[in-house]
Amino acid sequence: MATFSDKPVSEQVEELSRGVEAMYTREELAQRLTRAAAEGRQLRVKLGLDPTAPDIHLGHTVVLQKMRQFQDLGHKAVLIIGDYTARVGDPSGANKTRPILSPEQIAANAQTYIDQAGKILDLSPEKLEVRSNSEWLEKLTFMEVLQMAARKTVAQMIQRDSFKQRLAQNQDVFLHEFLYPIMQGYDSVMIHADVELGGSDQTFNNLVGRDLQKAYNQPPQIVVIMPILVGLDGEQKMSKSKGNYIGVTESPKEMFGKVMSIPDGLMTNYFTLLTDLPPAEIAALCDAATTHPRQAKEILGKRIVAQFHSQADADEAAAEFARVFSQHAVPADMPDVKATAETMNIVDLVLKAGFADSKNAARRLVEQNAVSLDEKKITDPKTCIPLHAGQVLRVGKLKFGRIVL
Amino acid sequence: MATFSDKPVSEQVEELSRGVEAMYTREELAQRLTRAAAEGRQLRVKLGLDPTAPDIHLGHTVVLQKMRQFQDLGHKAVLIIGDYTARVGDPSGANKTRPILSPEQIAANAQTYIDQAGKILDLSPEKLEVRSNSEWLEKLTFMEVLQMAARKTVAQMIQRDSFKQRLAQNQDVFLHEFLYPIMQGYDSVMIHADVELGGSDQTFNNLVGRDLQKAYNQPPQIVVIMPILVGLDGEQKMSKSKGNYIGVTESPKEMFGKVMSIPDGLMTNYFTLLTDLPPAEIAALCDAATTHPRQAKEILGKRIVAQFHSQADADEAAAEFARVFSQHAVPADMPDVKATAETMNIVDLVLKAGFADSKNAARRLVEQNAVSLDEKKITDPKTCIPLHAGQVLRVGKLKFGRIVL
Numbered sequence: 001m002a003t004f005s006d007k008p009v010s011e012q013v014e015e016l017s018r019g020v021e022a023m024y025t026r027e028e029l030a031q032r033l034t035r036a037a038a039e040g041r042q043l044r045v046k047l048g049l050d051p052t053a054p055d056i057h058l059g060h061t062v063v064l065q066k067m068r069q070f071q072d073l074g075h076k077a078v079l080i081i082g083d084y085t086a087r088v089g090d091p092s093g094a095n096k097t098r099p100i101l102s103p104e105q106i107a108a109n110a111q112t113y114i115d116q117a118g119k120i121l122d123l124s125p126e127k128l129e130v131r132s133n134s135e136w137l138e139k140l141t142f143m144e145v146l147q148m149a150a151r152k153t154v155a156q157m158i159q160r161d162s163f164k165q166r167l168a169q170n171q172d173v174f175l176h177e178f179l180y181p182i183m184q185g186y187d188s189v190m191i192h193a194d195v196e197l198g199g200s201d202q203t204f205n206n207l208v209g210r211d212l213q214k215a216y217n218q219p220p221q222i223v224v225i226m227p228i229l230v231g232l233d234g235e236q237k238m239s240k241s242k243g244n245y246i247g248v249t250e251s252p253k254e255m256f257g258k259v260m261s262i263p264d265g266l267m268t269n270y271f272t273l274l275t276d277l278p279p280a281e282i283a284a285l286c287d288a289a290t291t292h293p294r295q296a297k298e299i300l301g302k303r304i305v306a307q308f309h310s311q312a313d314a315d316e317a318a319a320e321f322a323r324v325f326s327q328h329a330v331p332a333d334m335p336d337v338k339a340t341a342e343t344m345n346i347v348d349l350v351l352k353a354g355f356a357d358s359k360n361a362a363r364r365l366v367e368q369n370a371v372s373l374d375e376k377k378i379t380d381p382k383t384c385i386p387l388h389a390g391q392v393l394r395v396g397k398l399k400f401g402r403i404v405l
Numbered sequence: 406m407a408t409f410s411d412k413p414v415s416e417q418v419e420e421l422s423r424g425v426e427a428m429y430t431r432e433e434l435a436q437r438l439t440r441a442a443a444e445g446r447q448l449r450v451k452l453g454l455d456p457t458a459p460d461i462h463l464g465h466t467v468v469l470q471k472m473r474q475f476q477d478l479g480h481k482a483v484l485i486i487g488d489y490t491a492r493v494g495d496p497s498g499a500n501k502t503r504p505i506l507s508p509e510q511i512a513a514n515a516q517t518y519i520d521q522a523g524k525i526l527d528l529s530p531e532k533l534e535v536r537s538n539s540e541w542l543e544k545l546t547f548m549e550v551l552q553m554a555a556r557k558t559v560a561q562m563i564q565r566d567s568f569k570q571r572l573a574q575n576q577d578v579f580l581h582e583f584l585y586p587i588m589q590g591y592d593s594v595m596i597h598a599d600v601e602l603g604g605s606d607q608t609f610n611n612l613v614g615r616d617l618q619k620a621y622n623q624p625p626q627i628v629v630i631m632p633i634l635v636g637l638d639g640e641q642k643m644s645k646s647k648g649n650y651i652g653v654t655e656s657p658k659e660m661f662g663k664v665m666s667i668p669d670g671l672m673t674n675y676f677t678l679l680t681d682l683p684p685a686e687i688a689a690l691c692d693a694a695t696t697h698p699r700q701a702k703e704i705l706g707k708r709i710v711a712q713f714h715s716q717a718d719a720d721e722a723a724a725e726f727a728r729v730f731s732q733h734a735v736p737a738d739m740p741d742v743k744a745t746a747e748t749m750n751i752v753d754l755v756l757k758a759g760f761a762d763s764k765n766a767a768r769r770l771v772e773q774n775a776v777s778l779d780e781k782k783i784t785d786p787k788t789c790i791p792l793h794a795g796q797v798l799r800v801g802k803l804k805f806g807r808i809v810l
Contacts, residue, residue: 149581176554
């Protein structure tokens, strides 16, 4: 049996509203929590996961943090693996966004996701249920599909942000994509969801779930929409393709270093969405009058590393970072750079070390004064240097390599 | 075994192209006819029927005439009753164009349709197959629906005439309506259609059938599109709601009278689409230099009445028409008009006779000199007349009633 929090419902609602972008509706959440407590029943909190992209970064963890709050209050996370959708793929061959996956790939991807999400979620059976939507979508009749589809108009579908944008740009939207929101909504019906979590790009789909539950005479789920996490650049949405992300499987050193690199203005947002520190404490940490931004970021970085690795890893990463960057020392541990000749051009060396993706990029790094050998800057891309084993090549603040002949 | 026409294929194609608005494609039709003849196989010629509107008028018979041509060449008509669609209705309650029908109503409507269509079609079992699409749509899995839907883009659907118009006028188009063309296309797959017939409003749907057959590795059906028949007013599409139609169950007298009323300019069109007279003969009939329009219309009217009733009925209707209108005589047979008083106002009398739908309409008829009693015009709506049994009330050219006290 699940143990429920004995906090007053108003306090629970306050906590669950933290960082939320929108809630449909807060009043219903309060009522649902009250009723569930009276009945000794866990709320069923739904989150869909995309089995085509199992690797998760901090952007994905925002909803997972919210899910963990529900779990900590005694409720059950219900993760839905969208395996049925993944099997559709794109028969027309024109839409490359949805590859067809085999059942084995889907299962492997789902496991990868859950392993990674497990750094945040409580995976104990009384707090977690994992379902695949093929379970019920396979049995759905065409008539049921038609009847659900008849509840939405084409105009409503076109208003959905992602469709609207693609249509405005004359990009193809395939007809079956219009059925995806209905599939997701039907998932809510089939698992009797009390709450559904999602990022703001899921608002439309999650509200379809509310609508379909009403049609099936169920109390409509409460929809909790979390904001999209801004990436390390402080401007764009965190995403793998933009390179402005922190993956949950990255090393403590990488994670910590990346957190230290964020613009100061992002700190409140990251503290709110990625940690469980109380709002008052966050306010104090993000006020430059009381805390130096470097110190605040160190606390943020350690919290994040500790969550995905351990407190010891967090402390070590912080100490290492301080040693290298605050004291301008070189790290204790660094990769080897195997020289291809005894004398090499500096641009070729940077490229060989893997610190740049192309010769042009390596040349630019040299020209921008980012490259040094044994802490001596080299700024002319034409420079050729006699190399010795043990020399330290450094590019920017973060990349170090030890020369091996 | 069906007997095939021994006409050369080129001649058959010529005949089947008569009156056609578009064909996808004529070359494929020639190939398909050649191959079917070589294999001794009947072509399967599909026509969907709407079980929500079973009463048919001459507008509907245009495709039926085309179907009969295929039958006469030895091929099989496959009528598809769209019973699955009729069961969907409109769960949202907003779209009143598609009432939900019970299976009994659908069966009754289909029978009504076939009874009426039987005036044109050959109903012998070797020339006719009647199927209900619930037979296969009931078994369709959601995955198959998604895969078919993935072959069409939203932009393509929106381009469909009827959707485009409704969306432009901000009328609701429900999402399930986007699935109807796919259902109709799948019907073609399931019955292995060689040809599909339709009015020009069915072009989009019928071409979806071609596309889906290719996806299911079938030779794509040839699509034969017939023009929409212009109504008796010579301007708008023939339709029940506009009152400009001839229903196939109307009496010989009504049918003949209505044909005689059409504008001269419609004759070529009606002869071409509603009779099987050879084009050269039609040209001669519709040339005022060789034939008086009244004479041509009489031939057209007799042909049409003979098709839906009998040659004797046609001759009688023509003779009656000639007697009344050419010789200004009253018909031998007319309905009784039961007077409600011995002296009645003329407007009330016209209304009581059922020759006008409202008092205002009756008043207008009087004012327009359309009303007479015993062939004496009455033009003042205020006139009150002492009535005697046996007097003849006449409104316009066509309506007669005998006064009964």
